Amino acid sequence: MKVCLIKPPILHKGVSFARFATPPLGLAYIAGALRSEGHQVQVIDASALGIDKVSLFKNKIYLFGLNKEEISDLIDEDTDVVCYSFMFTNNWLYDRELVRYVKNRFPRILSIAGGEHASALPEYSIEQSGLDFVVLGEGESVIVQLMHAIERQESYQSIKGIVYKVENSFINTGKQVRASQIENIVWPAWDLFPLNIYFENKMTYGVYRGNTLPVNATRGCPYQCTFCSSPDMWGRKYEMRPPKDFVDELEFLNKEYKVVNFDLYDLTAIIKKYWIVEMCREIIKRELNITYQLPSGTRAEAIDFEVAELLYQSGCKNITYAPESGSEIVLKDIKKKVKIDKMLESIKSSSKVGLNIKLNMIIGFPDEKHTDIWETLLFLIKCSWYGANDAAPAVFSPYPGSELFERLRKEGKIDPADDEYLYDIINTYDLMPGKIFSNHISAFAIKIYVYLFLLVFYGSNYLFRPIRLFRTLQNIFLEREESRIEQLVLNNFLKPLKLIFRG
Numbered sequence: 001m002k003v004c005l006i007k008p009p010i011l012h013k014g015v016s017f018a019r020f021a022t023p024p025l026g027l028a029y030i031a032g033a034l035r036s037e038g039h040q041v042q043v044i045d046a047s048a049l050g051i052d053k054v055s056l057f058k059n060k061i062y063l064f065g066l067n068k069e070e071i072s073d074l075i076d077e078d079t080d081v082v083c084y085s086f087m088f089t090n091n092w093l094y095d096r097e098l099v100r101y102v103k104n105r106f107p108r109i110l111s112i113a114g115g116e117h118a119s120a121l122p123e124y125s126i127e128q129s130g131l132d133f134v135v136l137g138e139g140e141s142v143i144v145q146l147m148h149a150i151e152r153q154e155s156y157q158s159i160k161g162i163v164y165k166v167e168n169s170f171i172n173t174g175k176q177v178r179a180s181q182i183e184n185i186v187w188p189a190w191d192l193f194p195l196n197i198y199f200e201n202k203m204t205y206g207v208y209r210g211n212t213l214p215v216n217a218t219r220g221c222p223y224q225c226t227f228c229s230s231p232d233m234w235g236r237k238y239e240m241r242p243p244k245d246f247v248d249e250l251e252f253l254n255k256e257y258k259v260v261n262f263d264l265y266d267l268t269a270i271i272k273k274y275w276i277v278e279m280c281r282e283i284i285k286r287e288l289n290i291t292y293q294l295p296s297g298t299r300a301e302a303i304d305f306e307v308a309e310l311l312y313q314s315g316c317k318n319i320t321y322a323p324e325s326g327s328e329i330v331l332k333d334i335k336k337k338v339k340i341d342k343m344l345e346s347i348k349s350s351s352k353v354g355l356n357i358k359l360n361m362i363i364g365f366p367d368e369k370h371t372d373i374w375e376t377l378l379f380l381i382k383c384s385w386y387g388a389n390d391a392a393p394a395v396f397s398p399y400p401g402s403e404l405f406e407r408l409r410k411e412g413k414i415d416p417a418d419d420e421y422l423y424d425i426i427n428t429y430d431l432m433p434g435k436i437f438s439n440h441i442s443a444f445a446i447k448i449y450v451y452l453f454l455l456v457f458y459g460s461n462y463l464f465r466p467i468r469l470f471r472t473l474q475n476i477f478l479e480r481e482e483s484r485i486e487q488l489v490l491n492n493f494l495k496p497l498k499l500i501f502r503g
Helices: 025-036 068-074 089-105 116-120 122-129 140-152 195-200 230-234 243-257 273-286 305-313 328-333 340-353 370-386 403-410 419-424 443-464 466-478 484-502
Strands: 002-007 010-013 040-045 054-058 061-064 081-085 110-114 133-135 162-166 169-172 212-215 261-264 291-298 316-324 356-363 390-395
Touching: 002 025, 010 089, 025 040, 025 081, 025 140, 068 089, 081 089, 081 140, 089 110, 089 116, 089 122, 089 419, 110 116, 110 122, 110 140, 116 122, 116 133, 116 230, 122 133, 122 162, 122 169, 133 140, 195 212, 212 243, 243 273, 273 305, 305 316, 305 340, 316 328, 316 340, 328 370, 340 356, 340 370, 356 370, 356 443, 370 390, 370 443, 390 443, 390 484, 443 466, 466 484
Parallel strands: 002 040, 002 081, 081 110, 110 133, 212 261, 261 291, 291 316, 316 356, 356 390
Antiparallel strands: 010 061, 054 061, 133 162, 162 169
C-alpha cells in the first residue's frame, strides 16, 4: 500500500522569529516500521518544508509551515492512506482543519492519526475531524497490523490499540501490549525526512552543538506524575534498549548523516545506574566523536559522581533535571517521587564534572499555594549554589490524558469541545499561557512569580559564580550555545535584531 505520513504545521500566538520545528522522532519510527513491511512511504514534514513560511490563521494566531492547500498539493494521487502525527492539543485547531481538507480533496483516502493528543482524546478527535482511525499509544506494531487489515479488507476488531467509528458508535479495541524487546523495533527512517533543512537551520530541542537528531534509549516511564500524559499514552512499563544496540544507532547516524549531537527524547532516560554506566563505556570504547544531551529531564537517583563523570567523558554536555517544585507538599500532591536532598547532591556531582545543568520547574498547579512558591524559590537558590546553570519555569497547563486534566474536566474547568479552550492553550512562548488553573494564586501573581523565578535563579547564579556571566556574554557575542539562556537570547533577541538591520 502507498502511505503518506504528515507532520502538520505549528500554531503560535503572534509572529516570532523563533523557529519551533524539530525532527519528528515518532513519525520517523512509524515510517521505518511501514517501509520494513513493504509499504511505499511518502513523508510531508510541513513544519520543515515551510520553515520560513508564516501565515495568519485567525484571531491573531499564526501558522508556521506549509498550509493545508500546500500539503494537499504534495500528496501523491495514488496514496491509499494518510497518517498524521497529532502530538499537542494546542495545535488541534489547525490539525482538524487539515484532516477535513484532505478528506474533501481525496475522499477515497483513509485517514489515521496517532500521537499524544490523538491517544488521549480519540473519540473527540474522530468526531471533530472525520478521522477514520486513531492509533493509541506505542504505534509501530499497531499501524502495521492495521495496514494489513485494510489491505486485506479484514475485520479491525482483533487489532488492539485502535479506535474507529461504525455508524454512530465508537469502537475502542483497548490498549495493545507494549513491545518488551524494543531493540527489535525498526530504526527511524530518517532518509525520508528533509534533514538538510533541520541541519542548515540549526533546529534542535536541546542546545545546538552541530548537526542534531533525536533518539530514544528507553521507552515509557514507571512513574505516574499527575500532570503527565505518559501513564495514559504508554502505561507504566519501562523498557531499556541494550546499550550496544543504542550505541550502534548513534554510530550509524554519525557515519550516515554526519550527526554529531543527539537529543535523548526519553521520558525518563536514567533510572538504572548499571545501564547508563554500560552505555557510557560503550561510547567511550568506540571512541565516537559525538556529543549528546538530556533536554527532556531525568531522575537524579542514579546520577552520583561516578555516573556524572562517565556521562561527561562519553560526550554528554547538557543534562536536565525535572524537580518541578521545591515544595514537599506539592511534590507529594503531584506524585512526583523526588527526594530534594538527593537531587541537590546529584546536581553538585554533575556540576563538578562540567555538565551544563538545566532545571524544569512548573508554577501554578491547581492546589499550589504562595508558601509552596516561596519554598521553590529557596530551592532554586540552593540549586544555583550547587551548580545548576539554567532554570526553565513553565506555567501549569493540563495535558489531555493526564490525571489533572481529567480532574479539571470533571470539575467543569476544561471543555475540549469549546474552541475558546483551544485558543487559550496555544503556546505563546512568552512564559505565560492564556489560562490559569490555580485555585489559590491569581494569574497576575503567577506572572510575577515566573519572572521572580528567573531573577532569583540567574541573579544568584551569576553572584555565586561571576565567571558564568562573562562566559554567557562571550558565547552570545560569538553566537554559540552552551546553555539554554544563551540559546534563548540568541534565538529571540540577537538573531531577530540582525535580521531587522539587514532588512
